[in-house]
Amino acid sequence: MRGSEKSTLLTRRQLLASGVALMAGTLLPIARAASAPELSTAKLRLTAGTRTLSVNGKPARVFGLIGPNGKPGITLSPGERFHVDLANRTGTSTIIHWHGQLPPWTQDGFPWPQTPPIPAGDTRSYDYAPIAGTYWMHSHQGMQEQSLMTAPLIVHSAEDMRADRQEVVLMLHDFSFHTPDELLAGLTKSKGSQSAMPKSGMGNNMNMGSGSMGAMNMGSGMAMDLNDIDYDAFLANDRTFADPEVVRTESGGRVRLRLINAASSTQFWIDLGALTGTVVAVDGHPVRPVRGTRFLLAMAQRLDVLIDLPGKGTYPIVAQVEGKRARTGIVLAASGAAVSRVVAEAEENALPVDLSLERRLEAVTPLAPRAPDVTHRVILAGAMAPYAWSMNGEYWPEVTPLMIAAGQRVAIKMVNHTMMAHPMHLHGHAFQVMALNGVPVAGALRDTVLVPPMGSDGRF
Numbered sequence: 001m002r003g004s005e006k007s008t009l010l011t012r013r014q015l016l017a018s019g020v021a022l023m024a025g026t027l028l029p030i031a032r033a034a035s036a037p038e039l040s041t042a043k044l045r046l047t048a049g050t051r052t053l054s055v056n057g058k059p060a061r062v063f064g065l066i067g068p069n070g071k072p073g074i075t076l077s078p079g080e081r082f083h084v085d086l087a088n089r090t091g092t093s094t095i096i097h098w099h100g101q102l103p104p105w106t107q108d109g110f111p112w113p114q115t116p117p118i119p120a121g122d123t124r125s126y127d128y129a130p131i132a133g134t135y136w137m138h139s140h141q142g143m144q145e146q147s148l149m150t151a152p153l154i155v156h157s158a159e160d161m162r163a164d165r166q167e168v169v170l171m172l173h174d175f176s177f178h179t180p181d182e183l184l185a186g187l188t189k190s191k192g193s194q195s196a197m198p199k200s201g202m203g204n205n206m207n208m209g210s211g212s213m214g215a216m217n218m219g220s221g222m223a224m225d226l227n228d229i230d231y232d233a234f235l236a237n238d239r240t241f242a243d244p245e246v247v248r249t250e251s252g253g254r255v256r257l258r259l260i261n262a263a264s265s266t267q268f269w270i271d272l273g274a275l276t277g278t279v280v281a282v283d284g285h286p287v288r289p290v291r292g293t294r295f296l297l298a299m300a301q302r303l304d305v306l307i308d309l310p311g312k313g314t315y316p317i318v319a320q321v322e323g324k325r326a327r328t329g330i331v332l333a334a335s336g337a338a339v340s341r342v343v344a345e346a347e348e349n350a351l352p353v354d355l356s357l358e359r360r361l362e363a364v365t366p367l368a369p370r371a372p373d374v375t376h377r378v379i380l381a382g383a384m385a386p387y388a389w390s391m392n393g394e395y396w397p398e399v400t401p402l403m404i405a406a407g408q409r410v411a412i413k414m415v416n417h418t419m420m421a422h423p424m425h426l427h428g429h430a431f432q433v434m435a436l437n438g439v440p441v442a443g444a445l446r447d448t449v450l451v452p453p454m455g456s457d458g459r460f
């Protein structure tokens with residue numbers, strides 16, 4: 001049926017395109033009020049530095065963000081403030097963003113002139129009340145994020161402590177032995193762009209997006225651009241399926257899996273295999289339980305999934321790259337269970353991204369019902385040739401701000417006129433998803449939402 005609709009839908013697509021509407025506004029004070037009272041907590045040390053990983057048996061020099069316990073990132077106890085000294089030992093300047101958290105803007109880690117980068121050797125201090133949930137941190141300087149300057153930021157709630165579940169963090173990344181500059185040069189030169197720098201919808205200063213590898217979306221018959229960088233590996237907690245992390249599960253096998261997509265340019269399908277999981281939070285914000293075995297995780301998004309292991313076996317948690325056979329992951333294994341080798345590639349290419357999970361999400365604590373005071377429309381446009389992306393026809397950094405006022409309820413309609421899916425992220429605000437392709441939803445509270453390309457998400 002879709003095929004026969006193809007020609008008649010073209011005009012509709014051009015008019016309607018794909019849209020995601022969201023509302024932001026009053027969440028910030030709510031989130032603050034939900035935080036614990038201000039406590040004086042010990043200062044933690046976070047070190048931005050370099051480290052060497054072994055990827056497919058070859059050494060790889062990458063960045064890292066190492067916390068007080070010598071492991072990547074920071075985990076905070078219920079009520080603990082984000083009270084951190086960040087020491088820059090990278091040998092170059094950096095600036096770190098606490099993605100999804102809502103600190104005072106001077107601590108947000110976005111490279112504006114008012115918040116300059118941290119010079120090599122310097123230390124910068126942070127102190128704010130964090131939102132509980134699964135968050136992450138990443139560099140906002142140049143293309144350091146592609147070189148793994150990322151780490152988890154987990155803020156426990158009192159409820160987490162009562163739940164008696166084993167916490168398992170799974171952070172995903174895409175990896176290349178080429179430098180980010182080489183990757184970007186490959187994209188821009190081969191596509192004929194001479195001048196334009198990529199416009200980052202993510203705010204990551206880098207959005208290598210997709211383009212050269214078109215894939216047909218079966219649902220709509222539309223061509224759609226997927227991955228265009230040939231990464232050398234996909235990492236789960238810095239490792240590949242050739243040598244995956246094996247997490248021994250505690251007795252009872254009750255797990256809270258905290259998934260973080262820290263990849264620069266890759267969307268993943270999370271496949272629990274023989275397990276069934278229950279999604280209970282997205283981007284750190286609780287949602288009504290959604291059960292399933294396969295969930296989309298767009299760039300920068302997070303998923304909290306509760307899993308009760310059915311037996312004493314081993315269970316791979318797989319993340320497969322959109323449109324590809326490549327995959328990565330970790331293995332959950334009961335104590336004593338033998339761990340067999342996981343095949344590095346899936347038998348079939350994964351499907352393109354879609355909104356199947358987004359449609360099922362419902363915030364536990366939605367924004368209070370209220371008509372928007374102002375509605376902004378943001379049109380994403382651009383293409384691989386030349387390699388340039390715009391919002392409302394403007395290219396970063398020559399952009400006109402969308403003006404809003406404190407206390408306003410603001411609706412933003414994101415419309416994607418490109419051929420690739422863009423995750424869209426707001427700094428300084430969380431938002432609720434209000435409509436998908438014009439269909440109202442009582443959607444999730446989030447900080448990052450995927451806006452699929454024109455008509456490609458399948459209007460089920």
Ligand SMILES: [Cu+2]
Pocket residue numbers: 097098099100425426427428
């Ligand atoms: Cu952010």
